[in-house]
Amino acid sequence: MKSHQHGPITEINMTxxxxxxxxxxxxxxxxxxxxxxxxxxxxxxQATQAEKMEKMPLIISxxxxxxxxxxxxxxxxDGDFDRIFCEQMHGKEPQAVIAADKQVRHGRLMEIIDHxxxxxxxxxxxxxxxx
Numbered sequence: 212m213k214s215h216q217h218g219p220i221t222e223i224n225m226t227x228x229x230x231x232x233x234x235x236x237x238x239x240x241x242x243x244x245x246x247x248x249x250x251x252x253x254x255x256x257q258a259t260q261a262e263k264m265e266k267m268p269l270i271i272s273x274x275x276x277x278x279x280x281x282x283x284x285x286x287x288x289d290g291d292f293d294r295i296f297c298e299q300m301h302g303k304e305p306q307a308v309i310a311a312d313k314q315v316r317h318g319r320l321m322e323i324i325d326h327x328x329x330x331x332x333x334x335x336x337x338x339x340x341x342x
Contacts, residue, residue, distance in 0.1 A: 268306040268307050268308045268334070268336065269282055269296065269299050269300065269303075269306070269307045269308070270282055270283075270307075270308050270310055270338075271308070271309045271323060272310045272311075273309065273310070273311040273315045274312050274315075275315065277316065279292065279323070281295045281299050282299045284299065292326050293326070293329075293330060296326075296327075296330060297330070304333075304334075305331055305332040305333060305334075306332060306335070307327055307332050307334075307335055308335075308336040308337070308338050309324070309335065309336070309337050309338065311323075311337070311338075
């Protein structure tokens with residue numbers, strides 16, 4: 212049993228340190244799962260009425276020149292779309308979000324939506340910046 216002496220504290224209480232480290236670890240894990248790699252610099256259009264998807268969809272990025280990336284994997288040509296999309300699915304429910312630069316032509320966006328419909332994707336979203 213310790214005696215109650217008045218003197219300098221020579222022991223370090225590790226409990227607050229461990230608590231802080233665990234909180235930082237939890238914050239890191241939560242933000243790491245939300246952030247997906249961005250391949251292109253995209254200026255998203257703005258919208259006031261935007262909904263969030265419940266599950267993690269595949270992100271299809273279109274830059275200003277119309278080049279495509281699926282979950283951070285750049286496509287060398289449009290013919291690779293089906294193959295790369297199926298590889299990235301990994302048995303997930305087929306849903307996708309299109310993150311297109313606001314400079315992308317309407318026709319190019321429709322080509323991507325047609326590709327997704329052909330691949331039987333039921334839920335397609337368009338990523339926007341919330342105002």
